[in-house]
Amino acid sequence: MAKKDPRSAQIQEDMAPGSLTLVGFLGEDTRSVDAIVRQDEALLQKEGVEIADIVKALKKFTFIGVDGLGDPVESGDYQVTVDHFRGWQYCPFKHKKKISKRNTTLYDKVTKKSLYWSDLSLHLIEEHSFFQGKGSHFRMEPEDILEILRLKKSE
Numbered sequence: 001m002a003k004k005d006p007r008s009a010q011i012q013e014d015m016a017p018g019s020l021t022l023v024g025f026l027g028e029d030t031r032s033v034d035a036i037v038r039q040d041e042a043l044l045q046k047e048g049v050e051i052a053d054i055v056k057a058l059k060k061f062t063f064i065g066v067d068g069l070g071d072p073v074e075s076g077d078y079q080v081t082v083d084h085f086r087g088w089q090y091c092p093f094k095h096k097k098k099i100s101k102r103n104t105t106l107y108d109k110v111t112k113k114s115l116y117w118s119d120l121s122l123h124l125i126e127e128h129s130f131f132q133g134k135g136s137h138f139r140m141e142p143e144d145i146l147e148i149l150r151l152k153k154s155e
């Protein structure tokens with residue numbers, strides 16, 4: 001479980017649009033950051049999937065996609081595209097963590113669904129169990145991740 005951060009009010013404020021990033025991290029979600037984390041963690045626990053396994057799989061696709069230098073790279077059922085931008089982003093949890101602006105798009109030819117994440121999204125999931133608020137530009141629904149990455153446990 002992610003530990004409750006004593007500075008959570010300030011963190012919540014910084015996650016709003018226009019504070020640290022133009023689009024923010026919360027979308028139209030009215031829940032607190034802690035509540036979002038708890039509910040996503042509960043879902044993954046129910047599905048029996050570890051956050052570490054999700055992050056490992058997503059990082060692998062970013063690694064594969066980098067070779068395309070912005071063009072799509074074929075990888076099994078998937079097509080992965082990595083775009084690299086100038087500059088850095090900072091972790092909204094006051095982590096003093098500087099993360100490069102790199103975005104990965106993963107298209108799954110089987111479900112015809114896509115996932116879209118930044119390196120900062122991966123950091124937020126890996127270190128803070130935070131998938132971002134509903135409607136946020138970089139929100140990934142845990143259900144979609146499990147379906148697209150085939151991480152769902154068989155019934």
Ligand SMILES: [Zn+2]
Binds near residue numbers: 092095
């Ligand atoms: Zn952080």
